[in-house]
Every structure is written in structure tokens, then in C-alpha cells.
Amino acid sequence: MTEQRNESRRGSTGTRSRGGPRRQYRRRPRLCKFCADKTTHINYKQHELVKRYIKESGKIRSRRETGNCATHQRMVAGAIKRARHMALLPFTVERLR
Template identity: 50%
Template sequence: MTAYRRKKTCHFCENKVAIDYKDQHMLDRFTNDRGKILPRRVTGTCASHQRQLATAIKRGRFLALIPYLPDHAL
């Protein structure tokens, strides 16, 4: 039996939203509970937006909007 999986689409292309490094909730959505950037095979983000997203997440971390590490890591 073939399992069909819905094709993932890029959240930013579909909704035509720009990636803002100050949008804490959006950045949270694309990091896992260890604070790591989720791969595009998981989120479905296109290559162009994934690169922008990685930059935005790194800026968000620097500005202490999102953590580098989870609370319990140290």
C-alpha cells in the first residue's frame, strides 16, 4: 500500500510574508525545543527563504529574542 504524503509548501511564499528578525513568534516556530534551526525538509520552506530565515534566527538570538540554548542545557 502506498502512503501518500501531502506536499509541504513554503509558508513565506504561500502567505507572501517577509521574514523579520524581530518577529519572535515566527522565529520560535522554525526552531526546535533545543533552539536549533529546523531543516527545510521538515518545514517545507523553499531554499531562498530558508537562507533568509537562518539569518533572521541568528539575528534574533543575538538580540536575546530567542535563546541559543534551552533553559535546562546549562
């Protein structure tokens, strides 16, 4: 009885094609916004710029989400931490009770 079940699973490929040519998807190269502008320094006082890289929960957005290169992501994270320490940005968001 188990053999019949296994055979029925193997035979039911449905509309899937096997061995056919696959489309080649090419990702667009992600460009860091700061590299495109040739920015060498990210200032913690630019709170509007720095706020873009913080989630609603108060966490710093990842490189994947922002599209920054490693160098500029470290600069952004440092600027956010510095702004938090100077009380320009909150560490967490206020939650309604």
C-alpha cells in the same frame, strides 16, 4: 549443509508477490508558507513566527521539517541568528538540573 540453508532462504518468500503491479504514489507538492503568502522579508522582531522554526533543543529546523523553499529557509535562519545576537531568542534552552 550450506546449500540446504541457502535453498530454504530462497524458497521462503512468504506472502510477498513478485512482479505484480505496484501502486503509484504521488506526493503532494510542498508549498512554502512564505511563498504562498508572497512574503519578501522575514523580520527577526517577529519572535512568535521565528520561534516556530526552532526545535526544543534550540537548533534551527531543517528545510525538510519546515517545508520552506531554499530562499526562505535562508531568510528564516538569518532572522533566527540575528534575534539570538540581539538577545531576543536564547542560543540554547535552560536545562533543569
